[in-house]
Amino acid sequence: MSLVSLGSDNHSGIHPALLDAMVAVNQGFAASYEQDPWSQELKQKILSEFDAVDSALVFNGTAANVLCTQLALQSYEALLCSDASHLAVDECGAPEKIAGVKLVSLPTDNGKIRIPSIEQHITRRGDQHCSQVKMLSITQPTEYGTLYSLEEIAQIAEICKSNDLYLHMDGARLGNAAAALQCNFKTLVKHCDLVSFGGAKNGSMLGEFVIVRNPDLKKGLKFFRKQSLQLPAKTRFLSAPMIRYLQDDLWLEIAQHENEMAQLLRQGLEKIGTVTFTRPTQANSVFCILPRPIIKELRKSFFFYVWDEQTFEVRLMTGFSVTPQHINDFVTLVQSIHTERTTP
Amino acid sequence: MSLVSLGSDNHSGIHPALLDAMVAVNQGFAASYEQDPWSQELKQKILSEFDAVDSALVFNGTAANVLCTQLALQSYEALLCSDASHLAVDECGAPEKIAGVKLVSLPTDNGKIRIPSIEQHITRRGDQHCSQVKMLSITQPTEYGTLYSLEEIAQIAEICKSNDLYLHMDGARLGNAAAALQCNFKTLVKHCDLVSFGGAKNGSMLGEFVIVRNPDLKKGLKFFRKQSLQLPAKTRFLSAPMIRYLQDDLWLEIAQHENEMAQLLRQGLEKIGTVTFTRPTQANSVFCILPRPIIKELRKSFFFYVWDEQTFEVRLMTGFSVTPQHINDFVTLVQSIHTERTTP
């Protein structure tokens, strides 16, 4: 793809500072399986930044979500999640297959679970014929680039607590959420039992983290990881860049840039006056409706996904390598195609 | 670890040429999930080099083995493998958990299945009370660094064919086998239905391949991969170095070097005259018995594993970054400790 991509934040490559960190550790021999010094340093850093009791490096976000599920749930239990969540719609049934659990999809507004509706889904307690709801997962930011406020998370946590549910946060883009909410990770996850934390949408090559905050849920983590095909060998190359990511607020710098590019894009498109926005822009994506012919034309220069084939809602995501110039070019192009098409 | 490691060939880092290839593709945007041009080029290369019908990049060797099992077996079927195989003893029950199958461990000589004994384990055909044997897996080179000759593989394949079994080759170090047997990959795997092919023991950072040679077994590969938590996003960084690995016989150069270092090590230790060798040295490892106090002393300068705590059999593996100088230092040290200890 020689095109500029607004298709996904994983279409950007490796952030230069993170690549430098990878190159820097390619010297001499190192223990594998998180026994190298970088992995050990990173683990301490993560435990501290997330006020956590254990963590494990895994290969991708699906794996982090599934491992969290395995840690928290018996196979006869169920997981509440949003009907737009990666867990529900983008993991090809991995939670069901690997953890054996039932997923219960909750209706959402712009990817956010409707808080007052949660308790309707916690039913048939103790009825052996029915999977028992035991965890709620929220995505932060959501798959539609929206955010739960800290107050909303607290409210959700309260509901979980009073209904004996664990709270999981899918944080594949947690940096973007923390940047947008102007808080640190510790504050963001303080009500969560388990967190999936990823860096790939913020410029790391790969590697996500299962973060365990509830000490009751750490049993067997390393064994579940291995059995779930998630034990990396040469961990220094995954850990060293994440140390760098967490250092000197690099994560914040990257996430802020991505979020700002999304705002810039939204503002640019808003000025055109005829683009319909379908979701609030709170993190690093813009969802809007573009007429089909415009989409076709735009795709000659930019890559992006049509999110809803019925409505022509498109998703525009801003990875770390998207620049103001890219945004400007995109907006200008939308405008020019538009003008062309509406001028007699 | 500042020590030189003979502990594992994954204690060496990333081969410089492969790292260069990774760095070189860190420009601009690229599609993810094997849709980038490098992944597509690599796929064609693999299909051609292995005379295969499909392939999929996964994260590690355990995953490649488990995916091959999922492709070939129903959950009520069984897999024959060596009692020393990675599948049987180093995957924390992943084949059972993920593919649902039974593993039947066959006794071995130096990691090699005893060919005449195979058919004894193919029993109770059609008996519903019993898992039905449907695949045989051989590791090449074995976990003890030994090799099946091309003739032996042909013999095994004949047994599989006449008993309606698929043949799988676990080739986490396939390059070392091909180098030692002086053949190309196509020849090495020509009797196999499925191959797990890895580069991490030859200097890649991570990434293994499920290679499907039998067209009956390719159904659902991409879905099994995703559901088994094995779909990488930024695939350009995994594919580009593997293109380089397969180019200009770099794989051969690396594997030959590793194999030669093992021969050098063996010859050096043989000259000492008092080291007992427990296995033939045919690929990139030396297994021998060292007295406990020598082990303790050696470990101050070199990292390696005691493979059998009862007998003090140690495994010495030579990764790509092990040099003749390292070998020489190690042998000299063994000799000097030995001399010291036996001199009154």
Next chain:
Amino acid sequence: MSLVSLGSDNHSGIHPALLDAMVAVNQGFAASYEQDPWSQELKQKILSEFDAVDSALVFNGTAANVLCTQLALQSYEALLCSDASHLAVDECGAPEKIAGVKLVSLPTDNGKIRIPSIEQHITRRGDQHCSQVKMLSITQPTEYGTLYSLEEIAQIAEICKSNDLYLHMDGARLGNAAAALQCNFKTLVKHCDLVSFGGAKNGSMLGEFVIVRNPDLKKGLKFFRKQSLQLPAKTRFLSAPMIRYLQDDLWLEIAQHENEMAQLLRQGLEKIGTVTFTRPTQANSVFCILPRPIIKELRKSFFFYVWDEQTFEVRLMTGFSVTPQHINDFVTLVQSIHTERTTP
């Protein structure tokens, strides 16, 4: 429970004729695991009555449904079913755990899937991130005692065919459906690839059947059964009563009686004039709303379930041993409590 039960058709015992058949075969020795002559006779009968290619006796309806799923689907595939279906809400996640698949619940009217909405749920074909819809399951009669007409089944089958889906019929009460629709089993299931067929709601002690009509789906049936913990040993006692059930239209006699008792009950309650009916009565159940105090009072003499704790919708089911006298007593009691409560 000394009470008369309208709680479930499995609160009735064993139909006398079926018990006689069980007692009659308790002589001498017999092979187990369906190798006895009765099981072999029954199998032939079932293959013939359902125009099927294979069948297997299992222990209960959940098992029959899960085995059908295992036969038809890979773990990365998905099953469409009604949001009221036993599969979705009364199997404690067994389909997900044992078959590894995703269930997609479709909204329903009185337990019936809305036919025009089916195709909306067949999405993302070929997209590796998403479980691939491959089977549709309908319950006949539904969990709300309603029926798909033969025309509706044909329509559904057409949709399945044109979308490459298998069609499964959950027939835990198939006799009641056939009796109500005045057709035989062959006609009722003629569009189905797989059928779960049960007799326990019609007076058998236990035992359901996985019936395979599509020859592509019979592979591995006996092994899946054993591995899914469903192989009965003393099968003569399960088969002999089912031979009797299918003989001389005994099934029809029983099912008609159950259906008639439900009609009698509905008519009786309708006459009272103040009972609200929530579902059509087409098989052997009546769903209606009863005021809470009436429920409490009624329960002193009759057992039944409140189906919806919010609305006080109750389910009244008529098993084979429910008599016109029981119905009359129940209706009279409802009326008398009602009169008492509304008389000043």
Next chain:
Amino acid sequence: MSLVSLGSDNHSGIHPALLDAMVAVNQGFAASYEQDPWSQELKQKILSEFDAVDSALVFNGTAANVLCTQLALQSYEALLCSDASHLAVDECGAPEKIAGVKLVSLPTDNGKIRIPSIEQHITRRGDQHCSQVKMLSITQPTEYGTLYSLEEIAQIAEICKSNDLYLHMDGARLGNAAAALQCNFKTLVKHCDLVSFGGAKNGSMLGEFVIVRNPDLKKGLKFFRKQSLQLPAKTRFLSAPMIRYLQDDLWLEIAQHENEMAQLLRQGLEKIGTVTFTRPTQANSVFCILPRPIIKELRKSFFFYVWDEQTFEVRLMTGFSVTPQHINDFVTLVQSIHTERTTP
């Protein structure tokens, strides 16, 4: 089969007293799913007789074993069992598929695990690459009709305790063991955490029990049962006969009879002088070698299995309905065929 069967103790039908108990409860309505009074009475009786904390009725022995495994083990853990055990060789991989665990088969003498060898198989504690041994299962009596003495069980329990393993007893024929060892159930299982207890080999129609003695292992029992397809509906017919079985020492009477028939058979065959016995006869089976032509001839009048096709070892099992006359006829027939064949 009109032949007398020494093939299996499940070739005998339902014991008349147990059938009477089934017939007796076929009156009126009863709650299902173990909520009927008989199931509740039975549960209390079992808890008391086995000094247990919970129990659950399931359909067969495979299910009882698999449920015990689910209760005790995480999927990354392993189960030690004999290489002749039902768990290892007669459950079509159900423990692996359903519980996800690894089975480690231990070599045996006449079906009994060699006690001094147990600890050799408890290795690699804490090593994430390897399934962690967490339970030992013994079969009592074994699949070869031999018995662990109470002292041996105590020894095994001691090893389990000091190695942090749970102890499971597969008691598909527990009555026969208790009868032979002249002890009650409580004494027999007093060192066990979990017991699979079956009546079908002693004349019940079907139904086995998961018995939980260790209070740490009872969590989720009813949900695991339902999800594992093991929840029976009309439980009165399974519970009432088991109440009878446990009443007035009927179990003991039946088991003693079966054991005595085996002794009678052994003594009869011993007198012939030329039959080779391959296993001690301690419960209700005789294993011996019969020449192939004799087997063929005998099978015209008696059904039995050749256990080992290589050696012509046959298994002769005595179910409750085997009489002294049957035994006498069999022995006489063996003798007469033998005489005929050896007389010139």
